[in-house]
Amino acid sequence: MEKQEYTITIYTENSIGMIGRISTIFSRRKINIESLNTSPSEVEGIHRFTILITEIEEVVRKLCRQIEKQVEVLKAYYNTNDEVIWQEQALYKVPTEVITEKVYVERLLRQYGASAVVIRKDYTVFETAGHREEIDKLTEELTKYNLIEFVRGARIAIIKESAGFHAKLKEFERREPSEDVVENEYLEKGDDVFTM
Template sequence: MKQQYTITVYAEDQIGLLARITIIFSRRKINIDSLNTSSSEIPGIHRFNIVIDETEEVVKKLCKQIEKQVEVLKAYYNLNSEIIWQELALYKVPTSQVTDKMIVERVLREHGARVVSINNDYTVFECTGHREETDKLVKLFEEYGLIEFVRGARVAIIKSSEGFHKKIKEFEAREPGEEVIENEFLNEQDSVFSM
C-alpha cells in the first residue's frame, strides 16, 4: 500500500549530486512531491528531504540506490508519524480586500499566520504548518481574491534518531580521514622538535 514517506539523505556537499539523486526517481517514474536541500549541523554535509508517495518496499530500494552514490553517507526513510515536519506558505491578497481589521486578526489568530508585507496593491501573509493547514488558508484567501500562492518544500527532523552528527563523530573517531591523520602526524613532529 502506498503511503507518504520522507526520505532524509545526508551527503557531502558536491556539485551534481542532486541531479544524480533525482534521476534515481525519474528512471523509476516516481514523482517527488517535495524536495528540500540545506546544509546540516555538520560542516560540509548537506541534508536532503524528499517526500514521495510509495510502498515501503520501493522506498527501501530507493534508499539503497541513493546510498550507492559515492558522496552519500546515509539515507533514512520515515512515515509522517515518525518525523516532526513543517512547510512554509506565502499568500498574496489584494490589500483592498483585507483592510478590515477583523479579517486580518481572525486569520492571524485562527491560522497562526503573520503579515510579511503590506503595500497599496497587496498584502502578503505567511503561514507555517502541515499541508492541510496551509491548504485551509488557500480556500479562505480565495474568498478575498487570492492573487498568488507558493508553498516551500518540507523541512523535517526524525523523532527517534540520536542525531546523525553523533554517528559521524563516532565514525571519524574509529576511521579518521587523511587530513586528520596528517594533522596528528604534524602535531607529533612539532612536539618532537620543540623538545
C-alpha cells in the same frame, strides 16, 4: 501493501550535480517526487535532502539502498509521517484593502498563525507554516477574498526517534585514520621500497 507518504532524509557531501544524480534515481523508477528540500545540515560541509514521496515501503527501502550507493551519499533514512516532525511554509499575497475591510480575513490569518512579511498599499504578503492540510485550507479560504498569489515551500522534517546524524558522523570521524603522517619503515631506514 498500501502506498503511503514517506519522508526520505539523505545526508551527502556538498558536491555539484548531486541533486541531479539523486533525482535521476527517482525518475528511472518512475517515482514522483512530491516535495524536495535541500539545505546545509548541522554538520559543516554536509548537506541534507528532505524528499517526500508516496510509495510502498519495499520500494522506498530499495530506493534508499540505491541512493546510498552514490559515492557522496553518507546515509539515507526513510520515515512515515508519524515518525517525523514536519512543516511546510507558505507565502500569500492578498489585497491590503481586503484585510483592512474584512474582519473575517484578519481573524483567519491570526487563526493560522500567519504573520505579515510585507505591507504595501496595494497588497500584503503573509507567511505561515504548518501541515499541508492547514496550508490548503487557508489557501482555499483566501481564494474567496481575491488571493493574488500563493507559493508553498518544500517539506522540512526532523526524525523523532533519533540521536541525530551529527552524533553518528562524529563517531565515524573518530574511527577514521588520523591525518598524521606515518612514514614507511623502509623509507625511515633508507631502504628501497621495492625490496623485501
